[in-house]
Amino acid sequence: MAITNPRPAEPTLSVNRESVEGTCPGCGARKLQAYPVLSEAGWFDVVKCAECLTDVRRTPGPKLGPIELLADRIRGGGHG
Amino acid sequence: MSTTLLRDLTDEQFLERYDCDRFTASVLANRLRYSAQHVTTGLLHRAFSPIIALCYDFAACVCAPPEQDYAMSAVTNGLSIFLGTMSAGVRVAVEEFGPENLVPGDLLICNDVYRMGNHYNDVCFIRPVFHDGKIAGFIALRAHQLDVGGIAPGGFSAAKHNIYEDGISISPRLLYHAGEPVRETFSLIFDNVRMAELMLPDFHTMQSCCALGEELIQEIIERYGIEAYLGSLRYACDASAESMRQAFASMPDGDYSASGSLDADGVDDSEEYTVALTLRKRGERLEADFSGSSRQARTCINAGALDAKTAVGVGLKMLLSPESEFTSGTFRDIDLVIPPGSMVSALPPDGAVFCYYEVSALINTVLCEALGSVLGEAALGGDFGAAYVHNAYGVGPDGAPWMCSAMAGGEHGPRGGSSAGDGDGFSCSYIFNLMSPSSESLEADFPLRIMRREFLPDTAGPGAHRGGAAVAKDVLYTRPGEHQTIPLRFRHASGVGVRGGGDGALGGVWVFGRDGAPTSGPETLLPTDDSGYAAAVAVAGTLDPVTRAPRVDGEFFYYGRDPGWATEAGATWRYVTNGGGGWGDPLERDPQRVLRDVRDEYVTLAAAKRDFGVVITGDPHADPEGLVLDEAATEKARAARR
Numbered sequence: 001m002a003i004t005n006p007r008p009a010e011p012t013l014s015v016n017r018e019s020v021e022g023t024c025p026g027c028g029a030r031k032l033q034a035y036p037v038l039s040e041a042g043w044f045d046v047v048k049c050a051e052c053l054t055d056v057r058r059t060p061g062p063k064l065g066p067i068e069l070l071a072d073r074i075r076g077g078g079h080g
Numbered sequence: 081m082s083t084t085l086l087r088d089l090t091d092e093q094f095l096e097r098y099d100c101d102r103f104t105a106s107v108l109a110n111r112l113r114y115s116a117q118h119v120t121t122g123l124l125h126r127a128f129s130p131i132i133a134l135c136y137d138f139a140a141c142v143c144a145p146p147e148q149d150y151a152m153s154a155v156t157n158g159l160s161i162f163l164g165t166m167s168a169g170v171r172v173a174v175e176e177f178g179p180e181n182l183v184p185g186d187l188l189i190c191n192d193v194y195r196m197g198n199h200y201n202d203v204c205f206i207r208p209v210f211h212d213g214k215i216a217g218f219i220a221l222r223a224h225q226l227d228v229g230g231i232a233p234g235g236f237s238a239a240k241h242n243i244y245e246d247g248i249s250i251s252p253r254l255l256y257h258a259g260e261p262v263r264e265t266f267s268l269i270f271d272n273v274r275m276a277e278l279m280l281p282d283f284h285t286m287q288s289c290c291a292l293g294e295e296l297i298q299e300i301i302e303r304y305g306i307e308a309y310l311g312s313l314r315y316a317c318d319a320s321a322e323s324m325r326q327a328f329a330s331m332p333d334g335d336y337s338a339s340g341s342l343d344a345d346g347v348d349d350s351e352e353y354t355v356a357l358t359l360r361k362r363g364e365r366l367e368a369d370f371s372g373s374s375r376q377a378r379t380c381i382n383a384g385a386l387d388a389k390t391a392v393g394v395g396l397k398m399l400l401s402p403e404s405e406f407t408s409g410t411f412r413d414i415d416l417v418i419p420p421g422s423m424v425s426a427l428p429p430d431g432a433v434f435c436y437y438e439v440s441a442l443i444n445t446v447l448c449e450a451l452g453s454v455l456g457e458a459a460l461g462g463d464f465g466a467a468y469v470h471n472a473y474g475v476g477p478d479g480a481p482w483m484c485s486a487m488a489g490g491e492h493g494p495r496g497g498s499s500a501g502d503g504d505g506f507s508c509s510y511i512f513n514l515m516s517p518s519s520e521s522l523e524a525d526f527p528l529r530i531m532r533r534e535f536l537p538d539t540a541g542p543g544a545h546r547g548g549a550a551v552a553k554d555v556l557y558t559r560p561g562e563h564q565t566i567p568l569r570f571r572h573a574s575g576v577g578v579r580g581g582g583d584g585a586l587g588g589v590w591v592f593g594r595d596g597a598p599t600s601g602p603e604t605l606l607p608t609d610d611s612g613y614a615a616a617v618a619v620a621g622t623l624d625p626v627t628r629a630p631r632v633d634g635e636f637f638y639y640g641r642d643p644g645w646a647t648e649a650g651a652t653w654r655y656v657t658n659g660g661g662g663w664g665d666p667l668e669r670d671p672q673r674v675l676r677d678v679r680d681e682y683v684t685l686a687a688a689k690r691d692f693g694v695v696i697t698g699d700p701h702a703d704p705e706g707l708v709l710d711e712a713a714t715e716k717a718r719a720a721r722r
Contacts, residue, residue, distance in 0.1 A: 005420075005427035007376060012354070013419035014371035037367075037415035038389055040321075040408050041149055042168060046415070053362040053415075063172060065385055066420030066427060067194045071251075 003068045020047050026054030036061050086315075086322055098311035100304070108304060108312030109319070109405070112154035115296035116140045119221055120156045122289040128278050129226050130525055131485055134517035138223035139163060140289075142297065143170045144313045145215045146179050152408040153217075153316040160406070160513045161440050162222045164390025165197030167408040169204050170220050172196060173252035184210045185259030187287050189269075190252040191228065193433040197386030200228040200247040200434070201235050205255065207290035209297045211306055217313065219293035221286055226485065227274040234274075234485035235434060236471035237564045239346035239643050240380040243429045248272040256287050275483065317409030325364045325413050327400035331454060335360050338450035339372070340442050340576075342423075342568040346379030349638040352571065353377050353423045355439065357446045368392045369417040370424050380434035381568060382426030385418045387436040391443035392416060394511055398444075399451055399460060437512065438568045441466050444511045445574050448496065448661070452578035461496025461503055461547045461581055461661030463510050465574025466567065468493075468589070468655050474561035476527070484526040488555045489565065490587070490655030492516045494548020496575055497541065497663030503548035504540075504660075504682075506533065527559040531605055536656065537684050541573075542691040543581030543662020544669045549682050550587050550659040552608055556652045558599045563645040563653065565589055567620040571636055575661035582666060582691065584659025588621025588630050589639065597650030606652060616654070619645065630656065666692045667718050671709055679704040693718035 020032040029051035037046050043061035048054065062068070084093075086102075094102045119140040127133040139162040142154040152167035173190040174182070182188075188206040190196055196204055201224050209217045227234055230247035240246045250269065254262045266283070270276035301309045339356040343349070356372030376382045383391075393410050404410070418425045424443075426433050445462045452459045470489025475481050495503040495510065508514045519530040532554040541547035567589050575584025592606055594617050606612060610629035620639035624631040647653075674694040677683040681700055688694045695713035698706050 004429060005431065007378070007430055008421040009375075011351075011375060012356070012372050013375055013422045015369070015417045015419045035417060037417055038385055039415050040151075040411040042171065044415075048415075051362075053360065053365045053367055063175070064195060065418075066425065 003070055017050070022056065024049035024052060024054050025056065027052040032056055036065065038065060086319060098315045100308035100311045104304060104308055105312045105315040108300060108309060109154065109316040111300050112142045112297070112312065112316065113405070115293055115300070116142050116154050116156045116219070118296060119219060119289045119293040120158070122292055123221065123223060123285055126285045127282050129282050130517070131224050131226065131487065132282065134515070134521050135487060136515040138221065139166070140219065140221045140293065141166050143167055143218040143220055145217050146174070148310070148313060150174065150218070151313065151317050153313040155406050158513055160394045161387070161390055161437055161511055162198060162202065163406055164393045164411070165386040166204065166220050166222060168386050169196030170206055170218050173204065173206055174218070177252045179215055182208045182215065183258055185256065186254055187256035187290060188252055189250055189255040189265065191250045193384050194428055195252070197384050197390065198222070199235065199436055200230070200249060201225050203250070205286045205290055207294055209294045211298060211301050216301060216306065216309065217297060219290050219297070221290055223286065225273070225279055226483070229272040229274070232471070232564060233473045234471050234483050236469050236485050236566060237346070238379055238381050238435055238566045238568070239640060240432050240434060241378065241430065242432050246380055246432045246434055255283065316405065317407045319409070320404055320407040321409035321412035323401045323404030324397065324410055328361060328366050328413060329364045331361055331400070333362050334454070336450040336454055338446045340446045340449070340574070341572060342381055342438060342442060343571045343636070344638055344640065345377035345381050346640045348640070349636060353381065355424060355442050355446055357443065357450060359450055365413045366396070367415045367417060370422065371417060371419055373419065373422045373424055376421055376423050376426040376431035380432035381438060382423050382431050382433050383436035383439035384433050385416070385425040387433070387440055388418055388424040388443065389416050391440040391511060392447070395444045395447040398510060399447060399455065399458065435566060435568065437467055438566070440511045441509045442569070444509070445576060448578065449576045452576070457499045459578040459663065460498050461541060461543065461578050461663045462574055462576035462584070463495045463503070463660050464493030464550070464584070464657040465509060466569040466658070467491050467509065467512065468657060469566045470653065470655070471564040472526070472528070472557065472561045474559055476559065482526055484522070484528065487517045488522055488526070488528055488530070489653070490551070490553060490567070490589070490657045493551045493657030494540070494575070494584070494660040496547045496578070496661040497543045497545035497581055499545070499663065502546050504535070505548050506551055527557060529556045529558065531556050531652065535682060536608065537681050538687040539585035539659035540682060541575050541577045541582045541584040541659055541662035542666035543577060544664030544666065545662070546666070546669070546677070547575050547577070547581070547584045547660025547662045550585055551657045553655045554606055554652050556599065556604055556650065557647060558649055560646070560648050563647060565619055565639055565645065567639050569658060570621045573661070574658045577661040578663055580665040581662025584661050586622050586630050586632060587656035587658050588623055588637070589619040590616035590628070590654045591619060591645065591647060592616045592652040592654065593650050594647050596648035597652070599650045604652070606654070667721055671711070671714050675707060675709045679707055689717060693721050
């Protein structure tokens, strides 16, 4: 069972990209942005250059991305 | 990551990276695919469920052990829309259950769409492969089950409002423990689904097929050693990643955008649901951003984020790197940016996910369009773009229920034009890669007759290589029944033209003789010309309000205005698919090929002149070999159009 998520009111949706201070090590642009992505190994929170897509930081995100399971709030759950 | 290509590694470098020589790595990568393929071959030959036995609605893969983050290293041929979700699904299910809790002979089961992608019917079976008491990998088999409960028998309905109406959600748990069935899991499932008697032997078969897969992998390990085996898992993924990386590198940098939509959800037709996609390509990396897409639908025509990932991965591989093997490495240089709560990342409980495959097909269309101006010769016209799934069910005279799911609607149709030629075909939409069940099998298993499957004239997208012509399929039901139809792509062309090619025509869905009609005799074969539609009930399409024939600027007929289409014996359902998109300028098409199209009644005389600038005289129906190409008039007509 997942946590309830209301239907968004806006007709279209976009991923929020948060500006981050700094310079891209790849192209030198000052256009770093932080946002979540889904890739080969699952969800990651990244800081990337909007100009050349160079990764500045990539850390594992929530295992199911935007979905939270109610069971994950149970302490000490397990098998047998 | 080294920029040295795999083929340029020295033998020493290759051995250091993959713990085996390159010949062994190649052999083992092939053996892994062979092992996965054997798992599904066994299921195909022994399954009782028609959608498995007739349609190939399954896939299997080999995933790496936890130490390699469950990377998917080998997959089966066939159904591709499972493949991008299975690696993540294996990771999520095993981690939630706990790899330390697994023992030899276990079989995990899970179908939760938000954990694993796809829809609840697509149940995933996961068997750990043990070697010397340690998990060396996993065999995962995903197969569509006939029913998983919920409000619609078989599940194929676009009208389900939330996960509770959708069916039973199975969180990761054991179906078999140490080779023995876990009764409480079987009971949990079979106490909540229809047709369980048919599914029970299939569940036993899944177990035995996965056990076979484990044995085959253990043979590989015994023969070649655990280190070479583990190295070959890494090699297979690296090879896929390298192929995609090279494909990206060969494309010009840029931002490429396109959008498309599903017609309406199951509530009403007030809201179209748009997939907007921007591909940002820089060097060897690509970002696929779905920002601007519609919020999740009110009924289950949504997809989950893993489905969007699959569609992008499969679509890009098909367009850019068709010769490579599909593994989780295919995604290595792709980041997906997916707004939560959108139709490509719906959230529970109200963002129900069932028709994810329609979103997958739509994403594929959007990819064809976005890259149509980028790929040059490699561009591909859009296909008929959907599944047009039909679900029919009822009760026979002896009280036995029957149910025909996803096999007797408009599931097969034409493809788009390409550099290789015209796009004709009677196959699943690009993204699905399922089999077309035989008419004989369907007629033996269900109270129906396949009366027609044929191409329709003037429905192909014009082009130097035209798209495929739309397919008309008439299915006559010999008993009363309830029907669900899910045609979601009739407002706008799905067969998008590329490189100057035209779009394919729009189709529609009709019921003839809804209140009863003969079930045998010559009158059961219905005419296909436009005059016949007025006598039918128009179920879906953009149609002329009077004649009810397809008309691109006509009235939209909403499929969901009747939540369940009840019909009497003798009713005939007609599905006309969309046409495929054209490739290249139709004025460049060889006039002799247009002449052949007219002779074969793909193109009428009028359309030959209107769409291709080719003037032909004669009677294609009465005297097809007597047609004459007027070269002078053709030259003049084309010159006037250029």
